[in-house]
């Protein structure tokens with residue numbers, strides 16, 4: 001079920017501008033991460049917390065249930081990239097329901113605009129080899145959430161990398177070396193100025209055999225304009241609709257003619 005089952009306020013602004021490691025963040029019995037007392041992995045996570053931005057007044061810990069696991073994410077409503085959006089829970093539900101059909105075991109997956117990391121975490125728990133990407137500012141919290149929820153839970157520990165849409169793509173993600181079975185994207189289309197660069201990025205990351213799974217809550221005219229452009233370059237199938245959240249999930253494979 002794609003439910004956020006509980007939430008706990010975690011105010012922890014530090015004067016130095018960086019969040020310090022929360023005591024006990026790893027102590028919940030049913031959460032991924034190292035066993036209690038695993039000093040080395042705990043200290044890795046604590047080190048990572050130093051890269052989590054603290055301009056935001058508070059973080060909360062949000063709990064999700066997917067793939068039989070309790071997933072705990074550190075989120076802040078003060079950043080688009082630090083909150084789970086409706087497209088993410090819909091995409092996770094789809095991945096969970098269609099794991100075998102999608103052949104996710106050992107599949108090579110890259111997520112763009114991963115935000116707090118829920119989709120990448122679920123794909124990883126379901127067996128995929130995941131690279132989670134986003135803007136530089138978001139990567140600290142993303143890396144923290146991913147490590148906390150995948151350590152000792154997954155066959156392949158996810159990679160976290162900077163990917164700014166349309167920027168320096170060939171140098172950072174050379175086409176010749178791209179092996180992705182899936183490019184995942186949830187709620188990356190909303191009212192912003194980078195929609196052409198976003199589409200160019202989806203195209204750049206696609207090779208024959210790559211499927212783009214794009215889940216989006218449709219709200220603005222720009223969402224539909226992007227869909228029209230997406231359909232011009234990708235053979236597009238509507239995989240699922242979630243009327244309660246207005247989310248649609250599309251699969252796109254690049255047109256090669």
Ligand SMILES: C[S@@+](CC[C@H](N)C(=O)[O-])C[C@H]1O[C@@H](n2cnc3c(N)ncnc32)[C@H](O)[C@@H]1O
Nearest residue numbers: 080081084085088113114115135164165186187
């Ligand atoms: C609305 S949030 C969605 C986050 C996550 N995918 C989800 O559904 O919960 C959009 C994400 O796109 C990222 N993003 C926005 N503009 C970007 C850009 N130009 N390059 C790379 N990522 C960008 C944001 O940092 C943020 O994580």
